[in-house]
Amino acid sequence: DVKVTQSSRYLVKRTGEKVFLECVQDMDHENMFWYRQDPGLGLRLIYFSYDVKMKEKGDIPEGYSVSREKKERFSLILESASTNQTSMYLCASRGQGRYEQYFGPGTRLTVT
Amino acid sequence: DAKTTQPNSMESNEEEPVHLPCNHSTISGTDYIHWYRQLPSQGPEYVIHGLTSNVNNRMASLAIAEDRKSSTLILHRATLRDAAVYYCILRDFQGAQKLVFGQGTRLTINP
Numbered sequence: 001d002v003k004v005t006q007s008s009r010y011l012v013k014r015t016g017e018k019v020f021l022e023c024v025q026d027m028d029h030e031n032m033f034w035y036r037q038d039p040g041l042g043l044r045l046i047y048f049s050y051d052v053k054m055k056e057k058g059d060i061p062e063g064y065s066v067s068r069e070k071k072e073r074f075s076l077i078l079e080s081a082s083t084n085q086t087s088m089y090l091c092a093s094r095g096q097g098r099y100e101q102y103f104g105p106g107t108r109l110t111v112t
Numbered sequence: 113d114a115k116t117t118q119p120n121s122m123e124s125n126e127e128e129p130v131h132l133p134c135n136h137s138t139i140s141g142t143d144y145i146h147w148y149r150q151l152p153s154q155g156p157e158y159v160i161h162g163l164t165s166n167v168n169n170r171m172a173s174l175a176i177a178e179d180r181k182s183s184t185l186i187l188h189r190a191t192l193r194d195a196a197v198y199y200c201i202l203r204d205f206q207g208a209q210k211l212v213f214g215q216g217t218r219l220t221i222n223p
Contacts, residue, residue, distance in 0.1 A: 092155070
């Protein structure tokens with residue numbers, strides 16, 4: 001079975017801190033994604049990557065950056081956390097030519 | 113992205129079949145129909161997908177209308193573990209990478 005793991009289930013940070021969210025998948029998938037999920041807004045794509053060192057902006061990239069130095073790992077970076085970035089963050093991966101995305105358990109980030 | 117419409121909530125009993133409807137009247141010829149579900153406090157989970165023909169897998173069946181303007185996810189024998197929010201999503205495989213999740217249907221299973 002595909003496994004997507006995220007570094008933390010819960011995280012509390014202060015405004016202005018730099019925050020790193022890590023995601024690792026173990027199925028050699030080319031494509032990886034970061035979403036955030038908020039009540040009433042559904043899931044929104046922040047960034048995705050289709051190969052090592054490649055990245056594309058999603059619908060809401062402002063305030064975020066990403067890093068993909070190795071195929072299995074995709075990191076989401078909040079350069080200076082703000083309270084409006086309090087959310088559930090979900091990582092996903094998908095194999096090339098495949099239809100299904102596999103999601104991690106999510107990281108609930110609270111910025112105070 | 114083509115829009116899907118699902119009921120906000122549905123309720124069923126354990127060990128009974130459940131039919132979850134989805135309307136997608138603006139579907140294009142290259143849109144695949146995907147279903148995901150999200151259990152409480154977990155990330156979404158892929159359930160099934162199809163293009164034109166009905167599809168079956170170990171989790172569920174997908175019935176697609178002949179005109180493709182609607183589809184139904186069928187859980188043949190619901191268990192308490194099937195209580196989740198179910199999302200119907202259209203995706204053009206040749207197009208954007210993202211999945212666009214709507215509000216979904218919250219399924220409650222009564223023991």
